[in-house]
Amino acid sequence: MSFLSPLSLSRDAVVATLRAAGCVFAEDEARLLLTTAGSGPELAALVDRRAAGQPLELVLGWAEFRGLRIAVEPGVFVPRRRTEFLVEQALAQVPEARVVVDLCCGSGAVGAVLAAALGPVALHAADIDPAAVRCARRNVAAYGGQVHTGDLFGALPPALRGRVDILAANVPYVPTGEVALLPAEARDHEPLTALDGGADGLDLLRRVAGEAARWLAPGGCLLVETSERQTAAAVEAFTRGGLTARPAVCEERYAQVVLGTVSLAVPGPPGA
Structure with missing residues (x-):
């Protein structure tokens, strides 16, 4: 199921999609996803994954930890x-x-x-x-x-x-x-x-x-x-x-x- 069409990729659309999925910090997450994605289809795929409940860090491929970007991937514990x-x-x-x-x-x-x-x-x-x-x-x-x-x-x-x-x-x-x-x-x-x-x-x-x-x-x-x-x-x-x-x-x-x-x-x- 796709939550966001590649044709509707404005910041407001991303925020609305994330908020509807229950993301408490939808504005902050939207900023990170918009910065990470290299293309419209890639952004739509990232938003879909996040809206489906995947941890933001796994969607981005990294977690911030004491000032460093730590690479994370599916199946690995995300640093708290x-x-x-x-x-x-x-x-x-x-x-x-x-x-x-x-x-x-x-x-x-x-x-x-x-x-x-x-x-x-x-x-x-x-x-x-x-x-x-x-x-x-x-x-x-x-x-x-x-x-x-x-x-x-x-x-x-x-x-x-x-x-x-x-x-x-x-x-x-x-x-x-x-x-x-x-x-x-x-x-x-x-x-x-x-x-x-x-x-x-x-x-x-x-x-x-x-x-x-x-x-x-x-x-x-x-x-x-x-x-x-x-x-x-x-x-x-x-x-x-x-x-x-x-x-x-x-x-x-x-x-x-x-x-x-x-x-x-x-x-x-x-x-x-």
Whole structure:
């Protein structure tokens, strides 16, 4: 079904089409779509996709994240603006970081903006989803980043143990029973592996917190985003993993981050 004829491509027509489809910020979205489209038929196709419910970022092919345009594509988690708070906390905690890991990297947005802010770093990103890995490689290439495919720490080069200054792990934290309650843009267009965090939403967080101390350098920091009601349990998981944990909150962006630090490096298993 076409929502907009290529013959009716005025800004007002685009705005009206988007507003009728329920887009709250129709004027802003129209401006972005008009700027992105290279031709009338292309604009009509983009408007049709957006009006049909596809996330704006996937229609555009990029998402703005802390001043950078991050490439996104179908089947890849779209970076949230609230996650910029995690980046800010990382930069404040370890402003001289030289080794950065973006775990559960999705598009690689977190790693890319950290590298852009820090200057020359050894940047590694990892995700279990091959589509995310492909997308992340596009976004971290300008910073010399390496992207690995695999399950959490199992994807990383063993040589990184005890050397990581910033370990950003934007793990999925939606409880399984609440995934169906997410907005359709997320539920229908983003991979379940990037949303479902298990029965209480903390399955992957606990796994990361349990191993992170082996990978962090002295003074290094693990940062994980979570929800307000999960914060206490997340702090407990960090503490059990040998980390000194504290929560940080940004009410304006409704963002909750838990930070964990180590004062001494924890060695990896014998023979590593």
